[in-house]
Each structure stands twice: as C-alpha cells, then as structure tokens.
Amino acid sequence: MTSLRPIALFNTLTRRVEPVSPIEPGVISLYTCGPTVYNFAHIGNLRTFLFQDLLKRTFQGAGYEVRHCMNITDVEDKIIRDSQKELAEGASNEERHQAMKALTDRFTQAFFEDLAAVGIPTEGFAYLPRATAYIPQMISLIQTLAARGLAYEREGSVYYRVAGLPHYGCLAHLDREGMQLGTSVDADEYDRESISDFVLWKATKPGEPCWESPWGPGRPGWHIECSAMSMDIFGPRLDIHSGGIDLVFPHHENEIAQSEGATGEKWVNHWVHGEFLLVEGEKMSKSLGNFYTLRDLVEKGFDPITFRYAIQSNHYRKLLNFSFDGLKAAKNALDRIRTFRKRMEGEGNGAGEGTWKEALDPVARVEKARQAFWEAMADDLNTPEALAAIFTLVSDLNAQDDRIALTREERDLVLAFLDETNALFRGWPHAEDNLDAEVEALIEQRKAAKAAKNWAESDRIRDLLKSMGILLEDRKDGTVGWKRA
RNA sequence: GGCGCCGUAGCCAAGUGGUAAGGCCGCAGACUGCAAAUCUGCUAUUCAUCGGUUCGAUUCCGAUCGGCGCCUCCA
Numbered sequence: 122m123t124s125l126r127p128i129a130l131f132n133t134l135t136r137r138v139e140p141v142s143p144i145e146p147g148v149i150s151l152y153t154c155g156p157t158v159y160n161f162a163h164i165g166n167l168r169t170f171l172f173q174d175l176l177k178r179t180f181q182g183a184g185y186e187v188r189h190c191m192n193i194t195d196v197e198d199k200i201i202r203d204s205q206k207e208l209a210e211g212a213s214n215e216e217r218h219q220a221m222k223a224l225t226d227r228f229t230q231a232f233f234e235d236l237a238a239v240g241i242p243t244e245g246f247a248y249l250p251r252a253t254a255y256i257p258q259m260i261s262l263i264q265t266l267a268a269r270g271l272a273y274e275r276e277g278s279v280y281y282r283v284a285g286l287p288h289y290g291c292l293a294h295l296d297r298e299g300m301q302l303g304t305s306v307d308a309d310e311y312d313r314e315s316i317s318d319f320v321l322w323k324a325t326k327p328g329e330p331c332w333e334s335p336w337g338p339g340r341p342g343w344h345i346e347c348s349a350m351s352m353d354i355f356g357p358r359l360d361i362h363s364g365g366i367d368l369v370f371p372h373h374e375n376e377i378a379q380s381e382g383a384t385g386e387k388w389v390n391h392w393v394h395g396e397f398l399l400v401e402g403e404k405m406s407k408s409l410g411n412f413y414t415l416r417d418l419v420e421k422g423f424d425p426i427t428f429r430y431a432i433q434s435n436h437y438r439k440l441l442n443f444s445f446d447g448l449k450a451a452k453n454a455l456d457r458i459r460t461f462r463k464r465m466e467g468e469g470n471g472a473g474e475g476t477w478k479e480a481l482d483p484v485a486r487v488e489k490a491r492q493a494f495w496e497a498m499a500d501d502l503n504t505p506e507a508l509a510a511i512f513t514l515v516s517d518l519n520a521q522d523d524r525i526a527l528t529r530e531e532r533d534l535v536l537a538f539l540d541e542t543n544a545l546f547r548g549w550p551h552a553e554d555n556l557d558a559e560v561e562a563l564i565e566q567r568k569a570a571k572a573a574k575n576w577a578e579s580d581r582i583r584d585l586l587k588s589m590g591i592l593l594e595d596r597k598d599g600t601v602g603w604k605r606a
Numbered sequence: 607g608g609c610g611c612c613g614u615a616g617c618c619a620a621g622u623g624g625u626a627a628g629g630c631c632g633c634a635g636a637c638u639g640c641a642a643a644u645c646u647g648c649u650a651u652u653c654a655u656c657g658g659u660u661c662g663a664u665u666c667c668g669a670u671c672g673g674c675g676c677c678u679c680c681a
Contacts, residue, residue, distance in 0.1 A: 165680095167681085295677065296608080296609085366681080367680055446630090447630090457630095505620050506621080508628070519644060519645075520645065602642090
C-alpha cells in the first residue's frame with residue numbers, strides 16, 4: 122500500500138472529473154471552509170464536514186500525505202449581533218472583543234465535540250486557524266490588492282474592484298450580462314463603483330468590536346480570511362479547496378478574485394463542493410421544525426457514527442434527503458458489517474463440513490473487493506459503489522465460512538481489509554469489548570442454565586442483558602457472541 | 607431573465623450504447639430449546655413520459671411533465 126493510487130475528483134472549475142496531481146508529489150494541500158461559530162452545527166453542516174473528512178482519508182488511504190487546513194470563522198455579522206447584545210452602549214473595544222471571544226470559544230468547543238463524535242478528531246487537522254488571528258495578513262493582502270489597482274477605499278471601507286479581474290466568474294460560470302443583480306443591497310455599501318464589487322474591509326459601526334487598520338478602525342469582510350490564511354499557510358498555490366455547494370458563489374468566487382488578484386497566478390487547482398442535505402424534502406429551517414443538530418439525533422437514541430454512515434453511503438455530489446428511517450437503515454447495514462467483523466475475529470470452528478462448489482480462494486475474494494473498493498473511491502469518491510464491494514465480500518465470505526471455515530491467516534487478511542476501509546468510513550473498528558464483570562458473569566450464568574436446559578432462566582438472563590443493551594448470539598461452536606443494540 | 611442539477615423496485619442507491627450492482631425492509635425455507643446471527647430461495651422484461659439517432663438506449667439527442675439549486679447571508 123505504499124504506492125500512490127491516483128484519485129480523480131469532480132472539479133467545479135471545469136465541471137469534469139479530473140485526476141488530482143499534487144503540486145508537491147505525494148503531498149496534498151487541502152483547505153476546507155470551516156464553520157462560523159455562532160451556534161451549534163446542524164446536520165447539514167456536518168454533512169459537508171464529513172465529506173471533507175472522507176476526502177482527506179481517501180487520499181491518506183491512497184498513500185498521500187495530506188496537510189489539511191480548516192478555518193474557524195470567529196468574526197462575522199451574526200457573531201457580532203449575538204455576542205454584543207448584553208453589552209452597554211459605552212462598552213470598550215476590549216470588552217467587545219472579549220464578549221465576541223467568549224461566544225466563539227463556546228461554540229468552537231461544541232463544534233469540535235460534534236466533529237469528534239462523528240469520527241473527525243481535531244488531531245486530524247494540520248491547521249485550524251481562527252480568522253481573528255490573521256488580521257495583519259488580511260490587511261497586508263488588501264494593501265497588495267490596492268497597490269495592484271484591485272481595491273479601493275470608500276469612507277473607511279475597502280472594496281474589491283471586480284471589473285479589474287477579467288476572469289471573475291470562472292468558478293461559478295456566471296457571466297456578468299446574465300446576472301440578475303440582487304435587489305437587497307446592504308445600506309452601507311452604497312458607495313461601491315459597481316454593484317458586483319464586494320467588501321474586503323468594513324469600516325466599524327457603533328457597538329461593534331474593531332481592529333485598527335490603514336483605513337481606520339474596522340473589521341475584515343467575510344471572504345478575505347480564507348485567501349489570507351490559505352496563502353499564509355500554503356503559499357500562493359493550493360491543491361484542493363473545498364466547501365459546501367452554496368459557497369461556490371459568492372464566497373469562493375471572491376476568494377479566487379482576492380488570491381489571484383494579489384499573486385497574478387492560478388491559485389487552486391481543484392475545487393470540490395459537497396451537496397446539500399435536505400430534511401423531509403426541504404432545506405432545514407427552524408420555522409419548518411425540521412432543523413436538527415447532532416445532539417437532537419443522540420437524544421433520539423442514534424449513534425453519531427450511524428449518522429456518519431448514513432451520510433457517507435450516499436454520493437457527496439447528490440442531494441441527500443435525511444430521514445430517521447434512513448438512519449435506522451444505516452444502523453442495520455452497519456450492523457451487518459460489524460457482525461461480520463466479529464465473525465472474522467473469531468476462530469470459525471463452528472463451520473460445517475465438506476466441500477462447496479462455489480468455494481473460491483478467500484485471498485482472491487479479498488483482493489477483488491479491495492480493487493473494486495479503491496476503483497470506486499478513486500472515481501470521485503463513489504462511496505455507494507465502494508460499500509457495495511464490501512457487502513459483496515461479506516456475503517461471499519459468510520457463505521463460504523458457513524461451509525468451509527476460513528483459516529486464521531485468511532481471517533486476518535479479511536480483517537486487514539476491513540481496517541483499511543474503516544480508516545475511511547470509521548464505522549467498523551475493532552470492538553473495544555470491555556464487558557463489565559457484571560455482564561460477563563451474566564453470560565456465564567446463562568451458559569450454565571443452558572447446559573442444565575433451564576430455558577426459563579436462560580431466557581431471563583438474555584432478556585436482562587437485552588434490557589442493558591447487549592444482544593447475544595449463540596454460535597454453533599458453543600461460544601456466545603454479542604453486540605450492542 | 608441567466609446558469610445548473612435531478613427523476614432507476616416499498617425505501618436508499620450504483621451503473622453502462624449490448625440488454626439492471628449493493629444496502630434496508632418484506633416473504634418462504636434451513637439452522638436454533640426458542641431467539642439472534644448466518645445460509646438458501648423470492649422480490650424492476652424494466653430505468654418519469656413521448657419522439658429521434660442506432661443493428662441495439664436506462665445509458666446519446668430533442669421535446670414534455672415533475673422535483674430542486676444558484677444568481678442575496680447560508681454547509
């Protein structure tokens with residue numbers, strides 16, 4: 122597995138699936154747009170972060186080193202709105218910053234907890250920069266743009282001159298003629314040269330935290346942070362930049378304008394965008410009552426990892442309609458793989474005797490599955506097809522193991538494949554079976570009752586364990602397997 | 607007005623110019639003290655509709671119907 126597998130991804134820039142060839146061989150620089158931390162993430166947000174995690178893990182599994190940067194947006198209109206309402210009118214700038222930080226710290230923490238719960242540990246990120254830590258870099262970038270005639274100041278705010286960049290619109294594939302310009306123009310952006318121009322730096326308003334700048338006190342516009350942080354961390358070129366589909370325009374388009382306007386060269390090779398999640402056929406909204414956070418799913422008794430599987434069993438570029446029935450189905454599907462894993466971890470001495478006409482070399486089956494799995498993943502992360510390869514192997518080897526027990530070596534080979542795929546999907550790890558002494562004692566008691574053919578007692582213990590969330594399965598060889606409900 | 611996506615069995619879903627992967631649910635049988643797990647079998651002559659191209663289309667082209675997204679903050 123040391124050689125690099127080529128991976129192809131749909132590129133929003135060209136609207137085609139194209140092979141990814143990293144700038145530095147074997148190393149992928151990946152910048153993904155992170156959360157704006159003013160509230161809990163909802164499951165739609167999480168779909169995007171799960172897609173990005175899968176993207177990263179696919180490259181890692183394919184042998185690449187991935188340097189992954191995800192920004193935390195900790196200064197923005199809604200953050201300011203929510204963090205400043207308790208403050209007195211005469212609060213100092215210092216106090217305003219503190220209030221903003223208190224809010225963003227809290228929700229950043231909650232965000233990391235949610236990520237960890239769905240199998241995305243923060244250790245997996247090489248960089249997790251906060252926007253507020255990069256104000257000097259943003260100012261300097263804006264100055265560069267101004268020096269190149271791409272930015273202009275109006276009353277303490279600075280705007281990007283879209284007319285100065287001929288290829289503006291290349292990502293969203295918008296031409297300026299066809300654009301129906303928005304009617305809701307922000308009142309304080311009345312002074313722009315063109316309605317398409319966007320703000321790089323916003324002059325401060327009363328009641329807002331601000332930073333000093335060459336244009337007076339203010340705060341950064343939304344798009345500038347990603348350009349500034351990405352180029353500070355990765356330099357003027359980047360392999361992959363990803364985010365939710367809704368960020369294509371204007372956010373990513375404007376990022377391109379800022380970065381390429383400043384450097385004069387192509388910035389990002391591959392733009393990758395994940396589709397939306399719908400709930401009950403509609404976009405999530407609080408008024409429709411279909412707005413869920415991960416915490417809501419947990420309260421309804423679902424494991425966050427089940428949610429992860431439900432998301433990743435669908436293709437990332439397809440609209441996905443979330444439902445609780447779908448979650449239940451995901452749980453059942455995951456159980457099938459997990460049960461199979463436990464079976465492979467065991468010795469298989471309960472298998473039947475004799476030959477089987479369909480018997481194939483399990484080694485060959487695993488190799489075939491591995492090939493199919495990677496072929497699917499390498500083709501624009503075709504997860505439904507990749508999972509199909511796993512399920513086909515599960516069925517084939519279950520059937521074979523029923524008749525001719527796989528050897529220890531063959532089982533280990535299968536387990537290695539399950540580890541390899543689990544490194545991407547995070548759904549079927551080694552069981553951490555630390556049964557409490559109590560549960561273990563109950564299983565022993567039931568064994569004794571069964572040996573004595575005391576079925577009533579045996580069933581009572583099995584039901585008791587079931588009520589504790591432990592489901593038993595008696596195997597042919599007399600051993601007892603179990604899983605969590 | 608401009609740009610774009612989608613419509614495959616009860617549900618989710620892959621896919622290809624050559625005759626429909628996989629998962630969930632369901633049914634029948636085997637195994638089991640009974641279950642669970644597993645196994646065996648069954649479950650789309652058909653891929654929204656109508657035309658066209660083709661020896662042949664679910665796959666290409668056109669039209670129609672239906673669902674949706676972006677062009678404004680948004681994962």
